[in-house]
Amino acid sequence: MHYNNIDEEKFNELINKDNLTKKEEKILEPYRVKRAIIIAAGLGTRLRPLTYNTPKPLVKINGQRIIDTIIDSLYEVGIEDIYVIIGYKAKEFNVLLNKYPNLHFIHNLLFDNGNNILSVCTAGNLISNAYIIPGDLLINNIEVFKKYQYSSNALGYKIDKTDDWCIETDSNNRVIRLSPGGINCYKDTGILYWNKDDGLRLSQQVLETCQTSEGQQRYWSNVPFVIYKENYNVSLRTCEENDVVEIDTIPELIKLDPSYEEYL
16 A cells, blocks of 8 residues: 555655655655564574574674664664564673663564564564564665655565575566575565555464464465465565675675684
């Protein structure tokens, strides 16, 4: 839903202006990103032994915590209402409050009983007008986050070949599925934005899916792109390959910070 406020052409014209008038800010208000949800509850097993005592988002790359690159980028574009969903080694995240005293924590007490759908379930209606962001992403370009979004979207970048998740679209740039592996495709960064109506619908459908043990084992993205795919109209938003880097394994970490070579 686009709120029947302005068309996309007018939206793009306004967000590209250097200085908005009060009237223009009011026009854009329904499209303002209200908050960001960072999923950081997982065990980070593929980065062991580093993650035996430190949650993966708190691992440092060249002296900076991975999650700091996300939070700093969000702050830079004017998104300051940030929620971090924590589970594994939850108390370790308290260190973030020294730098970000207004950060909110949501505790996923079932983090080791299911998949990441349980983390999104704990966020409830907060996923409305919000980004959902994996906590293990190194953000190298703040432009991957925008203060305003016209519609629900998934962020990806063009790549020749990958074994990771890819975004498939139709001729109208609508996301029709996420699939593992692809050639000459758009790699899924895991960053998604949900507008007001889609977010409210998604929070309810995630909750319904989590009512069964089978549902609790699913990726949360299965809800809008598999189980209830006819309910959503999500567009593809693009970035450059190096704008967002996912850190999954020790070798990937070493490419960015050779000081970790001892862990090979």
